[in-house]
Each structure stands twice: as structure tokens, then as C-alpha cells.
Amino acid sequence: MNFTPPFDLNKEPVRTVVDIQKTLPHRNPFLFVDKILDMNESQVVGVKNVTMNENFFVGHFPGEPVLPGVIQIETMAQVGGILALSTVEDPERYTTYFLKIDGVKFRQKVVPGDTLVFALELASPIRRGLVHMVGKAYVGDKVVMEAEMMASLVKNK
Numbered sequence: 346m347n348f349t350p351p352f353d354l355n356k357e358p359v360r361t362v363v364d365i366q367k368t369l370p371h372r373n374p375f376l377f378v379d380k381i382l383d384m385n386e387s388q389v390v391g392v393k394n395v396t397m398n399e400n401f402f403v404g405h406f407p408g409e410p411v412l413p414g415v416i417q418i419e420t421m422a423q424v425g426g427i428l429a430l431s432t433v434e435d436p437e438r439y440t441t442y443f444l445k446i447d448g449v450k451f452r453q454k455v456v457p458g459d460t461l462v463f464a465l466e467l468a469s470p471i472r473r474g475l476v477h478m479v480g481k482a483y484v485g486d487k488v489v490m491e492a493e494m495m496a497s498l499v500k501n502k
Contacts, residue, residue, distance in 0.1 A: 353382070354382070354392070354460060354462075356382060356383075358380035358381055358382055358392075359381050359382065359383060359384050360380060360381035360384070360427065361380055362376075362378070362379055362380060364381075365378055365380070365381065365427065367437065368426075368427055368430050368431075368436050368437065369423060369426060369427065369430075370440060371423060374399075374400060375419075376423070377393050377416060377419060377420040377423055378391050378392070378393060378420060378423045378424055378427070379391075379392050379393055379394050380392050381424070381427055382462070384427070384428060384431065386432075387428075387466055387467045388428070388464070388465065388466040388467075389424055389425065389427060389428035389463075389464075389465050389466075390424075390462060390463065390464050390465075391420075391423075391424035391427065391462070391463045392460060392461065392462055392463070393420045393460075393461040393463070394460055394461075395412055395455060395456065395457050395458065395459045395460070395461055396457055396458075397410065397457040397458075399457075401413055401416065402457065410456060410457055411454045411455065411456060412454075412455040412456065412457075412459070412461070414449075414451050414490070417451070417455065417461070417482060417489075417490050418446060418449065418490075418492060418494075420461065420463060420482075421463050421465065421480050421482060421490070421492060421494070422441075422443060422494060422496065424463040424465055424480070425441075425465045425476070425478045425480065425494065425496070426441040426496065428465065428467075428478075429441050429471065429476040429478075429496065429498055430498070432471055432498075433498065438500060438501050439498050439499060439500055439501060440498075440499055440501055441476065441496045441497065441498055441499075442496060442497050442499060443494065443495075443496055444475070444495040444496055444497050445494065445495040446492060446493070446494045446495075447492070447493045447494070448491065448492060448493045449490070449491070449492040450490065450491050450492075451489070451490050452487075452488055452489050452490060452491070453484070453487060453488075453489040454489075455482075455484060455489055455490075459484045460484065461482055461483070461484060461489070462482065462483045462484075463480055463481075463482050463483075464480060464481055464482075464483065465478045465479065465480035466478065466479060466480070468493065471498070474497050474498040474499065475495065475496075475497060475498075476495065476496045476497070476498060477493075477494075477495045478493070478494055478495075478496075479491075479492075479493045479494075480492055480493075480494070
């Protein structure tokens, strides 16, 4: 990934959680994206606010809560899914499905109180519904996680 997004967390989001629910089929407790800060044809920046109120912290880990890696990956995929779905007419009629996840690296633990910012970009143009993205997750200006992922855009029946 060749860019570091501007982290202006006070900026008016381009999509709120209400807007996100109109695009993604996910709902509580599985909708992890709180807002989209920036988006263009090939890049997207989304935010997850990590709070102690989330149910997985009860068991991961008591006394030293850490945001599970699989939740970080799923959140990154949801942010990327918003970009992918923005490329089709009637995005509510489509679903994105994981095909592949590569090169995942967890560089620092993420804990309650952190604001996790995900920056993704298309690695190649979307063709035949195949979406190939690379992304990084930040807490402040530190990269805490990165991954490369591929998904398929599928029209719902």
C-alpha cells in the first residue's frame, strides 16, 4: 500500500453507521465499522472504536482485554466491502464473500479505548466481481495490522 491516509478523526464522515447499515447486511453484534472517513474509486478509510462494552472482551482476555485478530480482519473486510459495494448499482442487492486472506501481520495489540483506523486500496481493478485489496490498520500513526484480501461480489438471489 502506497499511502498513509490523513487521520482527521474530527472530520465529518462520508458515511455514518446508519449509512453503513444501508450497504452492509451485518448487524449487532457483527457490524464492526463505526464510520467511513474518506472514500474514492480505489481507496477507503474506515473507523472502529474499540470499547470495553463489546461482548468478546469477557473471554479475551479477562484482566487484560485484547481485540481478537479475527475481529480486526473482519472489520478490515467490512471497510473494504463498503468500497467494493460502492461500485455497483443497488449495493443492497449484493453481498461480498471472502475468497482469500494473505500476508496478515499483527504488529501491536489493540485494546479497549483505541480508535482503529483502517486504510485500504484496490490492488487491481475490480473485474468479474473479484475484489483484490491491500490494507493497514492504525492506532494513532502506528500500524497495528496489515493484510491482503480477495473477495467476490455476488448478486443476491
